[in-house]
Amino acid sequence: MTENRKEPHPFYEETLETKPIFQGRMISLQVDTVRLPDGGTATREIVRHPGAVAVLALxxxxxxxxxxxxxxxxxxxxxxxxxxxxxxxxxxPLEAAARELEEETGYRAEGLTHLQSFSTSPGFAEEIVHLYYADELVQGEIHLDEEEFLTCEAITLEQAWQYVREGRICDAKTLLAVYAWQLQAATGSLPLRG
Structure with missing residues (x-):
C-alpha cells in the first residue's frame, strides 16, 4: 500500500524549537526557531489567537x-x-457571529451568510477573522460583555466612506465590509467565497 504523502512546499520552514514567552487572556506569544529552505536557521515571533468573527449587518x-x-x-x-x-x-464561528451581533447591536439575524475568512497579520499572527453577512434582522436589546463600552448606530454607505476618509474606519474587517457593501449596491450581489 502506498502512502499518499504531500511534499512540503519549497519555502516550508520546519520548527526546531518553540519557546513560550507570554500567555494572556486573549493571546499568547511564542518564539520559534525554524530551519530555512537553504538549511540555515532563524527565529519567528508568533502571536497565537483563537480567531474572531465579524458581521456586515444591513x-x-x-x-x-x-x-x-x-x-x-x-x-x-x-x-x-x-x-x-x-x-x-x-x-x-457562525454561532459566535450571531452572538456578537446580538450582544453589541441588540439585533438578531434571521440568517447569516459566510462571506470570507481572512488572516489579519500573517507575518506574525495566526488570527483568522470569519466575516458574515446579514440583512434580515430583528431588533432586541444590547447585552455588552463586562468591560465593554460602545455605542451602536446605523450608517449609510456615504457615511461609511466619509468615516474611511476621516480615519474613523481603518480596520481591515470593516474596510472589507464597506467594499463588499459597495459591490452589492453596484451589482446586486455579494462577493461570496467560492
Missing part, C-alpha cells in the same frame, strides 16, 4: 449598516467598526 432595506464605536487602546483612539468579537475555544 438594516432599513439594506440602506444602512450597523456599526459600533469604541475605544481601541492599541491605537489610542475611538474607532468605528462592524460588530465583531473573539471566538471562544472550540466555538462555531
Amino acid at each position: 438594516v432599513e432595506g439594506k440602506s444602512k449598516m450597523l456599526v459600533v464605536e469604541q475605544y481601541r487602546k492599541p491605537l489610542e483612539r475611538v474607532q468605528v467598526e462592524i460588530p465583531a468579537g473573539k471566538l471562544e475555544p472550540g466555538e462555531d
